[in-house]
Amino acid sequence: MKFVTSALLLAALACAGAESSSAQSASARAIGPVTAAVRIDVFSDYECPACKALHEQTLKRVKEAYAAQGKLRLVHHDFPLPMHKHARRAAALAAAADRLGRFDAVSDVLFRQQETWSKSGGVDDVVDSVLTPEERKKIDQIAADPAIAASIERDIQLGQRMNVTSTPTMIVTHNGKPNPVVGVVSYAVLSKFLNSLLGPNQ
Amino acid sequence: MNKHVTLLLRLALGGVFIYAAYTKLRQSWLLFALSIDSYQILPEWAVYALARTLPLLELALGILLMAGVWLRSLSIAAAAILALFFTVMVVSYVRGAGIDCGCFGVGEPLSAKTLVRDGVLLAGALALVVRTWSMVNSQ
Numbered sequence: 001m002k003f004v005t006s007a008l009l010l011a012a013l014a015c016a017g018a019e020s021s022s023a024q025s026a027s028a029r030a031i032g033p034v035t036a037a038v039r040i041d042v043f044s045d046y047e048c049p050a051c052k053a054l055h056e057q058t059l060k061r062v063k064e065a066y067a068a069q070g071k072l073r074l075v076h077h078d079f080p081l082p083m084h085k086h087a088r089r090a091a092a093l094a095a096a097a098d099r100l101g102r103f104d105a106v107s108d109v110l111f112r113q114q115e116t117w118s119k120s121g122g123v124d125d126v127v128d129s130v131l132t133p134e135e136r137k138k139i140d141q142i143a144a145d146p147a148i149a150a151s152i153e154r155d156i157q158l159g160q161r162m163n164v165t166s167t168p169t170m171i172v173t174h175n176g177k178p179n180p181v182v183g184v185v186s187y188a189v190l191s192k193f194l195n196s197l198l199g200p201n202q
Numbered sequence: 203m204n205k206h207v208t209l210l211l212r213l214a215l216g217g218v219f220i221y222a223a224y225t226k227l228r229q230s231w232l233l234f235a236l237s238i239d240s241y242q243i244l245p246e247w248a249v250y251a252l253a254r255t256l257p258l259l260e261l262a263l264g265i266l267l268m269a270g271v272w273l274r275s276l277s278i279a280a281a282a283i284l285a286l287f288f289t290v291m292v293v294s295y296v297r298g299a300g301i302d303c304g305c306f307g308v309g310e311p312l313s314a315k316t317l318v319r320d321g322v323l324l325a326g327a328l329a330l331v332v333r334t335w336s337m338v339n340s341q
Contacts, residue, residue, distance in 0.1 A: 163309070179233055180309050181240070184240060184242060189246065190236065193233065
């Protein structure tokens with residue numbers, strides 16, 4: 001039964017990977033080689049304080065030290081929770097910013113100023129603060145594209161298939177085995193785990 | 203009758219501890235370390251130390267409970283460990299931490315269900331403490 005579940009999860013991840021590589025080849029939402037031995041799928045909600053902590057304390061360092069070095073593949077998935085009023089809008093703006101090549105800047109500012117916009121609802125203003133006037137004009141139009149909402153919905157459905165119930169959740173896959181890591185974990189402990197998966201010749 | 207209840211309690215608790223140890227020992231100890239780390243209570247060195255030793259402690263406790271040796275001391279040890287787990291889990295749940303329970307390997311979210319289950323185990327361990335000590339006193 002566990003084998004079947006793992007196989008289904010892998011198939012779902014493979015489909016998601018194929019999708020992102022074809023539709024978003026220049027996407028900053030997925031970093032690192034598709035053929036990497038280790039893959040981390042992060043299910044995150046821009047309005048969740050624990051997601052902010054994981055992003056700022058751990059994932060930024062994982063991105064620099066592992067994904068950018070080609071040691072693993074790090075994939076961001078949107079998983080806006082229904083209890084967070086502005087999370088879906090934030091996810092749509094981040095996905096739209098990805099098309100403008102500004103995913104990292106928008107993603108960072110959304111987490112950095114989470115407390116502000118989650119209270120005021122001024123998520124658009126926060127995003128605009130890191131964009132050029134030309135980008136500001138385009139982002140609303142892109143965010144309104146039904147394909148953006150559809151991609152968020154696909155991420156949510158993927159997460160549900162992978163039994164994601166809370167954010168942040170990372171699925172660390174190695175040798176076909178998905179390992180869920182739920183909540184905020186420190187970079188030190190996560191990197192030790194990743195090093196054990198990658199082996200001495202990483 | 204009392205003896206049968208005591209036997210049932212120690213076999214059930216022993217079995218749960220052995221199963222808990224098995225689920226942790228069959229996976230990478232670092233995966234369990236990540237579960238412990240997500241509670242955000244312990245420093246890094248303590249996370250590693252606990253991840254290395256807790257499954258072995260649970261295994262030893264389970265085997266000894268099933269064997270029925272040093273029952274008075276072991277029932278207190280079992281109740282103390284379960285009370286500690288229960289307290290940490292309740293605090294994390296109230297704090298709203300969306301994390302894994304880490305009780306039986308990975309992939310089980312900390313929820314009201316896991317709290318009830320741990321509460322029942324704690325009640326069982328406390329009942330075993332009362333029974334083993336009252337049996338000694340009545341002899």
